[in-house]
Amino acid sequence: MKKLTLETVAKIAGVGIATVDRVLNERGGVSPETTRKVLKAAREIGLKRLLPEEYRHAWQIEVFLSNNGSSFFQQLVRYFSEVAGELGYRRITLHKTLVAESQPEKLAQSIIARSATRDGIIVFGHDYPPVYRALALCRSRGVPVVTIVTDLPDAERLCHVGIDQYQAGRTAGLLMSKIVNQPGDVLMVSGRFDYLAHRQRIAGFREVMMQRAPQRHLREVLFGLDQRDTIRTLLDSSLSRSRHVAGLYNTGMGNSEVSEMLRLHQLLGRCSYITHELYSVTHQLLRNDELAFALDQNAQQHARLAIDLLLRHLENGYQPDVYQDGKVALRLFTAENLE
Missing domain, CATH: 3.40.50.2300 (Response regulator)
Known part of the structure; x- marks a missing residue:
């Protein structure tokens, strides 16, 4: 088809030449209304070719x-x-x-x-x-x-x-402040530090804990970087240095490794443990009364x-x-x- 013809159809329909090409050659991705305009313009100038039906492709x-x-x-x-x-x-x-x-x-x-x-x-x-x-x-x-x-x-x-990630962190903080029933530190395990959602969850959790449970010592965040071996190593080291751990909040993946380390240090089911997402691992931890809450994003x-x-x-x-x-x-x- 000559470019001049395409330009004429495009001008009458009020669209670009590329859109005309997509409609006439049925490349898809053009709204029904625009498709109708292009086909109407093509008929008005008597375009000598078989025109497609007025339906859009997926x-x-x-x-x-x-x-x-x-x-x-x-x-x-x-x-x-x-x-x-x-x-x-x-x-x-x-x-x-x-x-x-x-x-x-x-x-x-x-x-x-x-x-x-x-x-x-x-x-x-x-x-x-x-x-x-x-x-x-x-x-x-x-x-x-x-x-x-x-x-x-x-x-x-x-x-x-x-979800509102900051609100999710605040929710975890509120729950933790209410269920921690023994003296000790509260640990925070997080994923990638360049993941805004993790930063927002930690910020919300920290803010509420400082407001509602200022007596609790929040340890420095353990950034596992969504690497299972890193999560295991960092948490094992932190638990080895902590005489008393009352709670743990995990913002991301690695609940298998977290529960493994808590079990190794005889804390699983004894400290208050909150994490995110309901799936096979957290489902079983909840069933076993080893996890207090799972905040799920749906x-x-x-x-x-x-x-x-x-x-x-x-x-x-x-x-x-x-x-x-x-x-x-x-x-x-x-x-x-x-x-």
């Missing part, structure tokens, strides 16, 4: 998640696939890319590459300049982005989907909300509130309300 959505092997991200991968399957292949084609959290440059490069062929992006990422630049490029290309789990406050994004709701908000924007132009529309409710599990 939206091409890319989901970027961590490959850290934690139960939470394994659940997210599964739930995203389930939600996409429920919607059907005619409405959405879901692509998933797992990237190591220690490789922000690789994540940024992948985002840039995928944004050239995707209609929308859902991303879990950390506070690194390359990631912010990649999301700004998505914005310039007209590709909406939804951040998930941990927020990127300065990013060019449509909205954020997740991975399934993350997947449903992220896809729903992105599709509503692509199909109807809906502009969600940055935080309120994507807010996920924190779930609290004890031995008495296990699923």
